[in-house]
């Protein structure tokens with residue numbers, strides 16, 4: 070007999086095209102272009118007295134001295150908030166630098182006591198002499214920064 074009438078309907082091209090992209094998203098952003106001056110001053114160069122020896126950007130890529138060696142106490146260090154760096158002097162004449170960004174959740178650290186820099190966010194502590202973690206929750210040591218000591222001048226490399 071003929072038993073070929075049973076055909077499994079295998080999806081007769083069920084196209085459910087959801088065209089949700091279209092009308093939404095057409096945000097006409099006509100920025101008022103009525104002003105006369107075409108200064109378009111986006112990069113305001115307010116020659117503020119921040120940078121001493123014109124380095125351009127604040128993260129002076131080699132140029133402006135960060136500190137004098139005499140500024141860095143032996144066995145401790147000094148924080149440079151703007152540069153987010155701490156420079157330390159583990160032993161006389163030996164200088165190191167580390168990022169002051171906490172390796173736990175990236176909080177900026179500004180609290181230095183003796184050779185320990187502390188994070189006020191969750192209480193991590195690090196040695197500024199070698200960057201090691203002294204107290205968790207941070208587990209990664211501080212990121213070392215490159216510095217150059219030239220005479221009595223310390224420069225971020």
Ligand code: FES
Nearest residue numbers: 171173174188191
């Ligand atoms: S971000 Fe510094 S301890 Fe959490």
